[in-house]
Amino acid sequence: TGQEKETIKAYAHRVKQKGDDVTYEAEFKVGQDFGEIGAVVVENEHHKEMFLVEIVLDGLTDPITISCNSWVHSKFDNPQKRVFFPPKSYLPSQTPSGLKRLRKEELQALRGNGVGERKSFERIYDYDVYNDLGDPDSDLKKKRPVLGGNKQFPYPRRCRTGRPRCESGTSSTLNYISNQQHLCQTVQSLENCLLS
Numbered sequence: 001t002g003q004e005k006e007t008i009k010a011y012a013h014r015v016k017q018k019g020d021d022v023t024y025e026a027e028f029k030v031g032q033d034f035g036e037i038g039a040v041v042v043e044n045e046h047h048k049e050m051f052l053v054e055i056v057l058d059g060l061t062d063p064i065t066i067s068c069n070s071w072v073h074s075k076f077d078n079p080q081k082r083v084f085f086p087p088k089s090y091l092p093s094q095t096p097s098g099l100k101r102l103r104k105e106e107l108q109a110l111r112g113n114g115v116g117e118r119k120s121f122e123r124i125y126d127y128d129v130y131n132d133l134g135d136p137d138s139d140l141k142k143k144r145p146v147l148g149g150n151k152q153f154p155y156p157r158r159c160r161t162g163r164p165r166c167e168s169g170t171s172s173t174l175n176y177i178s179n180q181q182h183l184c185q186t187v188q189s190l191e192n193c194l195l196s
Contacts, residue, residue, distance in 0.1 A: 004098035005034060007041065030060070037064060038099045042082045044072045049121070055084060073121035080109065117162035128160035 010028035017023070030037070040055050052072050057064040066084050075081075083106050090096070095103065112124035134144035147153045 003096075004101065008034075036096075037086065038096060039086075039102050040066060040084050041102075042072055042084065044074050044082075047074050047076055049073045049077075052082075052084075078119075078121040112160075114160075115162065118160065124159075126160040127157040130158055 008028050008030060010026040012024035012026040015023050015025045037057060037060075040057070042052065042055075044050055049071050052068040052070055054068055055066040057066070064086050066086050068084050070082070070084075072082050083102050085099075085103075090099070110123055110125055112122070112126040114126060118124060129146050129148035129150075131146045133147065134142045136143040145153065148155055148157045
């Protein structure tokens with residue numbers, strides 16, 4: 001019908017574990033008149049984040065595999081539930097009305113509102129200039145120019161962090177290492193462990 005239906009809820013339980021890979025299973029009943037499944041809403045009740053690889057909806061006329069490959073943070077860190085959509089594209093004018101609210105909320109979660117400091121669980125793609133390259137609070141000689149956003153250095157840009165400016169009143173913000181850089185350092189540490 002294209003209309004938003006009431007959510008069918010179920011709790012997943014662990015059925016298999018092989019190394020770090022854990023398989024969860026949930027059983028729920030979808031009525032004949034429910035129509036096409038347009039989204040799956042996930043809430044992580046663990047106290048730590050988990051990496052969700054895929055969701056397989058089996059037992060339907062045609063099974064649906066939703067490729068997630070995404071971190072789902074604990075509801076204790078982030079109460080907002082994650083929404084995953086099946087691999088079916090719609091033009092805006094052809095999006096079923098039952099999906100419009102969920103897609104709009106998901107887009108807003110990714111865009112952010114442009115204010116505040118980023119939290120580790122946020123998935124916001126909000127851009128800013130590189131204004132955190134130096135450490136002028138410890139020594140003014142460590143002040144670095146802002147890269148991006150001006151005629152001399154229009155690019156590059158980075159994901160906005162929202163951290164406060166340095167106390168020295170310069171254009172730098174407090175030093176920050178992004179999650180990506182933390183990951184790179186972790187990978188390098190693992191490589192060093194494997195090589196030694």
